[in-house]
Amino acid sequence: MMAGRGEPLQGTAGGPARHIPVLLADVLDTLAPRDGGIYIDGTFGAGGYTRAILDAADCRVIGIDRDPSALAAGRDMAEAYKGRLALVEGRFSELDAIAEGQGVDKADGVALDVGVSSMQLDQAERGFSFMQDGPLDMRMGGEGPSAADVVNTMEEGDLANLIFRLGEEKKSRAVARAIGRARTDKSISTTGELAEIVARAVGPSRDGKNPATRTFQALRIYVNGELSELAEGLAAAERILKKGGRLAVVSFHSLEDRIVKRFLAERSQIARGSRHMPELKSEPPTFKLTTRHPVSASDEETAANPRARSARLRGAERTEAPARDIDPAALGVPALPAYPSAQHSKPGRAR
Numbered sequence: 001m002m003a004g005r006g007e008p009l010q011g012t013a014g015g016p017a018r019h020i021p022v023l024l025a026d027v028l029d030t031l032a033p034r035d036g037g038i039y040i041d042g043t044f045g046a047g048g049y050t051r052a053i054l055d056a057a058d059c060r061v062i063g064i065d066r067d068p069s070a071l072a073a074g075r076d077m078a079e080a081y082k083g084r085l086a087l088v089e090g091r092f093s094e095l096d097a098i099a100e101g102q103g104v105d106k107a108d109g110v111a112l113d114v115g116v117s118s119m120q121l122d123q124a125e126r127g128f129s130f131m132q133d134g135p136l137d138m139r140m141g142g143e144g145p146s147a148a149d150v151v152n153t154m155e156e157g158d159l160a161n162l163i164f165r166l167g168e169e170k171k172s173r174a175v176a177r178a179i180g181r182a183r184t185d186k187s188i189s190t191t192g193e194l195a196e197i198v199a200r201a202v203g204p205s206r207d208g209k210n211p212a213t214r215t216f217q218a219l220r221i222y223v224n225g226e227l228s229e230l231a232e233g234l235a236a237a238e239r240i241l242k243k244g245g246r247l248a249v250v251s252f253h254s255l256e257d258r259i260v261k262r263f264l265a266e267r268s269q270i271a272r273g274s275r276h277m278p279e280l281k282s283e284p285p286t287f288k289l290t291t292r293h294p295v296s297a298s299d300e301e302t303a304a305n306p307r308a309r310s311a312r313l314r315g316a317e318r319t320e321a322p323a324r325d326i327d328p329a330a331l332g333v334p335a336l337p338a339y340p341s342a343q344h345s346k347p348g349r350a351r
């Protein structure tokens with residue numbers, strides 16, 4: 001049975017780890033695992049980072065993922081590193097509470113490798129991919145509305161807004177109109193149907209990318225609340241890391257990297273009141289940057305793993321200053337339309 005939050009998983013069977021960990025050597029350099037340390041891998045995925053941390057030092061890891069299938073595939077790893085690896089289903093925005101559920105109140109390192117794994121993208125039935133037809137789902141965990149729920153019920157204006165903000169799609173209004181027209185005949189229930197509707201609305205891309213790329217990105221980020229998860233995950237890492245503890249965050253597009261960059265820029269300086277915010281007390285920095293500029297993949301890594309092309313790693317070391325609240329909007333988390341579950345009747349779930 002899958003463990004819930006706070007319960008370690010015990011298991012035996014393992015699954016294929018087809019996901020190639022990105023910027024692995026740089027993440028390890030940033031975390032600098034040491035004997036006796038406790039590390040939190042907030043995005044366990046195929047366990048690439050976790051395994052490397054466990055092999056680098058005689059330490060313990062709490063591996064968290066919101067996707068139960070990722071944890072099920074990691075059961076053999078938990079068995080092989082028995083007593084050193086606990087796998088917990090949950091969201092990294094709650095990683096400090098999850099760690100506390102494991103009896104850990106301070107950690108030596110936190111790694112976040114945000115976004116989806118290759119396993120999630122490759123399985124048509126997860127509904128992330130416009131390359132393979134499958135049910136229009138896109139949820140990493142099982143909870144909340146699916147992408148089909150969103151495209152079949154959200155007002156056209158709200159849909160255009162979210163496709164513009166989260167997908168940076170210039171033709172977002174045309175896409176939302178095309179979705180609005182298509183769903184009057186019949187609910188949109190597969191990735192193939194949506195990809196076709198979007199392709200007709202935006203026409204061929206100049207950059208050679210599939211014309212549905214930006215709309216699919218927007219829906220995936222929305223369905224999984226990815227940007228607010230990231231902002232809250234950084235705050236949770238700040239709360240759980242001990243003095244000298246390390247944070248390593250790998251992101252894959254500018255919306256994510258902007259949040260990490262702003263968080264670390266703000267947290268690595270003395271926060272002072274200003275003419276505009278005189279009520280703000282002077283606060284000491286909670287982090288020291290370990291990398292002034294983000295680290296990107298080498299040409300060799302990108303050639304071996306094209307997914308690494310857009311990856312950016314930012315790292316920092318925790319100071320002793322107390323953790324503070326975050327302001328998600330100031331970090332770059334956009335205000336988004338709420339899912340209209342109350343106003344609309346439930347659409348047919350994607351099949």
Ligand SMILES: C[S@@+](CC[C@H](N)C(=O)[O-])C[C@H]1O[C@@H](n2cnc3c(N)ncnc32)[C@H](O)[C@@H]1O
Nearest residue numbers: 021043045046047048049065066067091092113
């Ligand atoms: C890019 S993969 C991580 C790969 C991993 N570093 C490895 O080396 O195998 C991202 C994983 O994070 C999980 N994930 C994404 N957002 C999450 C969140 N907010 N909380 C917990 N897990 C999350 C996804 O389900 C996915 O399995």
